[in-house]
Amino acid sequence: MADDTPRDDEQQPEEGAVEETPAAEAPAEEQPTAEEQPTAEEQPAAAEEQPAAAGEDVVVEAEEVDDEYLEEVAEVAPREKPAIPGADLEVDLVFESEERRSEYDEDSDEEEAAADAVDEDLVEDTPISTATIDLAAGARYRATGKRKTAVARVILKPGTGVYSINGKPLDDFFPRATLQRNIRQPLETVGYEDRMDVVARMHGGGVSSQAGALRHGISRALLEADPNLRAELKKRGFLTRDARVKERKKAGLKKARKRPQFSKR
Numbered sequence: 001m002a003d004d005t006p007r008d009d010e011q012q013p014e015e016g017a018v019e020e021t022p023a024a025e026a027p028a029e030e031q032p033t034a035e036e037q038p039t040a041e042e043q044p045a046a047a048e049e050q051p052a053a054a055g056e057d058v059v060v061e062a063e064e065v066d067d068e069y070l071e072e073v074a075e076v077a078p079r080e081k082p083a084i085p086g087a088d089l090e091v092d093l094v095f096e097s098e099e100r101r102s103e104y105d106e107d108s109d110e111e112e113a114a115a116d117a118v119d120e121d122l123v124e125d126t127p128i129s130t131a132t133i134d135l136a137a138g139a140r141y142r143a144t145g146k147r148k149t150a151v152a153r154v155i156l157k158p159g160t161g162v163y164s165i166n167g168k169p170l171d172d173f174f175p176r177a178t179l180q181r182n183i184r185q186p187l188e189t190v191g192y193e194d195r196m197d198v199v200a201r202m203h204g205g206g207v208s209s210q211a212g213a214l215r216h217g218i219s220r221a222l223l224e225a226d227p228n229l230r231a232e233l234k235k236r237g238f239l240t241r242d243a244r245v246k247e248r249k250k251a252g253l254k255k256a257r258k259r260p261q262f263s264k265r
Contacts, residue, residue: 062194131190133225141224143251145217147242150205154217156225161187165214166202179211184218190229212242 141156163170164181174180187193198218202210219238222229235237247256254260 015117028183047237061147073256077132092221100262131192131226131229133190133192133222135195139225140264142221143217144221145213145215147212147216148211148244149246150209152202152210152213152217155199156174156196156218156221157199158195161194162197163200164198174207174211176207179208183211183214183218183234186222186233189236189238190233216241217248222261 005198034149038167092186135158137158143154145152145154165173169182170180174183184193187196187198198214200217204210205213219233222233223239230239249256252260
């Protein structure tokens with residue numbers, strides 16, 4: 001049988017003793033390589049980054065600023081907005097000959113005169129000289145004028161320029177001077193404002209609407225007297241019928257287009 005008793009040279013370690021590893025087997029500390037070592041320039045910066053020890057006062061040296069630099073900054077003028085290039089230049093046109101220059105000057109004068117003139121194509125104060133209306137004793141020219149919901153039945157007859165509207169004179173039926181001027185425009189344009197009387201029956205509409213209907217009726221009656229006046233009267237807008245009327249109420253709506261307010265509950 002084998003002997004299990006330990007030999008003398010093989011002593012068991014005492015309890016509580018720590019086995020010592022040989023120095024050769026101890027792990028060597030990691031040494032920084034040559035690449036990782038900080039250079040001479042980085043070493044002072046690293047030293048500055050280290051926090052100061054407790055109890056030591058930190059002294060920060062302020063950079064010195066040259067007085068000459070401060071003076072230069074003070075003398076610099078505030079920044080100005082750059083001007084538009086070429087804004088100060090004057091227009092200089094070079095013409096091949098004096099004739100071209102004179103033509104240019106004449107054209108510029110005509111354009112300025114046309115710009116200052118007022119466009120009077122719609123309403124002109126000058127009467128129409130080509131109007132030829134028969135002013136016999138029994139001549140009667142009838143027409144109907146309308147504007148919106150106003151209707152005017154007009155009769156033109158030879159006279160002295162008297163207006164009778166629903167049995168009343170023009171000044172009483174239309175007190176406004178602007179409405180009176182609009183009503184007189186057709187006869188003044190033709191040049192018969194003092195040689196024809198106007199008798200009209202009106203209904204519907206308001207004051208301004210009735211005035212427009214009366215002017216429309218007088219203009220259409222003048223066409224009955226002389227059809228050649230159509231171009232001139234139409235150019236001035238006297239034959240345009242204003243057909244605007246109030247839109248009717250629809251079923252289910254409060255007004256023509258106003259809907260009831262929606263209520264979820």
